Amino acid sequence: MIRAKDLESMAESLNHLGLPFNEFITRQEIDYSAKEFNFNILDASLSNNAIYRFCFKKENNGDYVIEDYEAKMLIVPIEHGNHAGIDTLELENQMKEIKWALFPIYKRDALLGLFEKLDQLRHSGDLNAKKIGDKLAIKYFSNTPLEEMLPLPDKRPYEKTIIIPIHNKGNDVDIGQAVQLLQGGILLKYLDNNNESGELCWLKEDKGYLKIYSDFNVAEVVKQMPLLKQPDIIELSEILTGLGNGKPYATSLLINSRIVGGKIHVDPGNQSLEFRDNNGKTVNWKLWTKLKQNKKPGKGKKGPGL
Numbered sequence: 001m002i003r004a005k006d007l008e009s010m011a012e013s014l015n016h017l018g019l020p021f022n023e024f025i026t027r028q029e030i031d032y033s034a035k036e037f038n039f040n041i042l043d044a045s046l047s048n049n050a051i052y053r054f055c056f057k058k059e060n061n062g063d064y065v066i067e068d069y070e071a072k073m074l075i076v077p078i079e080h081g082n083h084a085g086i087d088t089l090e091l092e093n094q095m096k097e098i099k100w101a102l103f104p105i106y107k108r109d110a111l112l113g114l115f116e117k118l119d120q121l122r123h124s125g126d127l128n129a130k131k132i133g134d135k136l137a138i139k140y141f142s143n144t145p146l147e148e149m150l151p152l153p154d155k156r157p158y159e160k161t162i163i164i165p166i167h168n169k170g171n172d173v174d175i176g177q178a179v180q181l182l183q184g185g186i187l188l189k190y191l192d193n194n195n196e197s198g199e200l201c202w203l204k205e206d207k208g209y210l211k212i213y214s215d216f217n218v219a220e221v222v223k224q225m226p227l228l229k230q231p232d233i234i235e236l237s238e239i240l241t242g243l244g245n246g247k248p249y250a251t252s253l254l255i256n257s258r259i260v261g262g263k264i265h266v267d268p269g270n271q272s273l274e275f276r277d278n279n280g281k282t283v284n285w286k287l288w289t290k291l292k293q294n295k296k297p298g299k300g301k302k303g304p305g306l
Helices: 007-017 023-025 088-096 098-106 107-124 126-140 175-182 219-223 235-242 285-294
Strands: 002-004 036-042 050-058 065-066 068-074 161-163 186-189 200-206 209-213 249-257 260-265 270-277
Touching: 002 175, 007 023, 007 050, 023 036, 036 186, 050 175, 065 249, 068 175, 088 107, 088 126, 098 161, 107 200, 161 175, 161 209, 175 186, 175 200, 186 235, 186 260, 219 235, 219 270, 249 285
Parallel strands: none
Antiparallel strands: 002 065, 036 050, 050 065, 050 068, 068 161, 186 200, 200 209, 249 260, 260 270
């Protein structure tokens, strides 16, 4: 929780979360007699248009307090292909280049081709094409001026929210990390401001809240994996840093004399690491390693998880 004597001091205390609160609050028309203040801030720098909600409460003694903030964004999975004569991946890549929240500043003729392709997908009679067209419209037009101008499908099934506690101890989850968690990332952070005595924990989004897991010896688990090339101390440090920052590590395993490319993900619930191949399929590397250790000399067989 953060406590402050006025909103300006509160804004100063919240700047570490990655938003320019001082600038934002000075632009608002604020009723200082109110007991509760709600601020919704749109981050248009993301294609998913994340929205952050902050609620300050005014206590009887005049202090302002805040205990957490809410981050919400659209998670819209799209299986691309060629539908209705349109390469939908290429179309999305073109749509990513546009800051749709700033739509009024664009010349509409410059965007006409994109609108025509979306219209073609949504009205081609191909159900898969319509589904992709609808998803692209939801993903890029929601929370923008276009949401009020165009008939969009219901976006609620794709909205994902997380409540982030605020402790003001220097290790709070900032807005960038909140987005990572909403996208399925897993973070390693101290739960205390004192980096020498604070406890390292893994954080994961679970049903709209932070779920906390104890740290484990990730380096030792990496060494147990049947990696194509075992990392040296510098590479191991890079792996640990990346995983702790919520970034899966791209590498390859050697399974039954086969090279399997994919990424290492943290599995904090099982105090272990998970390997997903390039198709997103989980490879049971632990079972393969166990079988290899117990294997008698002879002809090899196809390993598990492949």
